[in-house]
Ligand SMILES: Nc1ncnc2c1ncn2[C@@H]1O[C@H](COP(=O)(O)OP(=O)(O)O)[C@@H](O)[C@H]1O
């Protein structure tokens with residue numbers, strides 16, 4: 480029994496990826512509640528570990544330093560259980576993308592208009608300043624293929640309320656798990 484428990488706890492039930500505003504942090508928490516497991520948001524872990532906000536880290540140390548911290552935090556979270564939501568740019572770090580192999584990766588996709596409407600006005604340093612919507616669209620274009628390639632399942636995060644998207648995620652994970660179960 481001990482061996483079984485250790486195996487189950489050695490990776491997350493699901494890892495949520497996708498662009499800013501898709502709802503990873505919000506929906507990830509709801510998915511964890513539905514599954515009855517812990518929830519961890521990578522950005523919250525970074526803030527906790529650093530004792531600084533994300534904008535403070537970007538301003539003081541720059542984006543590369545943020546990515547270094549993020550890589551360390553995410554690689555650690557991938558060795559634990561629960562549902563894990565990543566920040567939108569984490570998968571652009573090659574070591575993070577590589578480490579996602581073999582995990583249940585849920586891509587919350589979002590169209591740019593809806594995603595920007597959700598993300599604007601928050602504390603995301605990459606969307607600070609003028610012309611945030613253009614930057615949002617350009618970055619989403621740059622990243623979309625990476626999200627899609629890494630995904631085990633993709634869920635349209637614009638298709639309903641956060642609770643409805645969480646239900647869709649759990650259904651998509653269940654569909655994905657049925658073939659896994661048949662292999663046992
Ligand atoms: N399905 C949804 N419908 C409407 N608003 C949503 C939905 N999912 C998330 N939101 C809202 O969008 C904003 C961004 O959500 P958040 O979870 O922070 O996204 P992410 O972590 O992907 O950047 C929040 O205000 C959140 O309440």
Ligand SMILES: O=C(O)C1=C[C@@H](OP(=O)(O)O)[C@@H](O)[C@H](O)C1
Nearest residue numbers: 498499500522566567568603604
């Ligand atoms: O896309 C990005 O590069 C970022 C996304 C943010 O997280 P969310 O995707 O949860 O907004 C946060 O990690 C940081 O502002 C950088």
Ligand SMILES: [Mg+2]
Nearest residue numbers: 503504522566
């Ligand atoms: Mg988030």
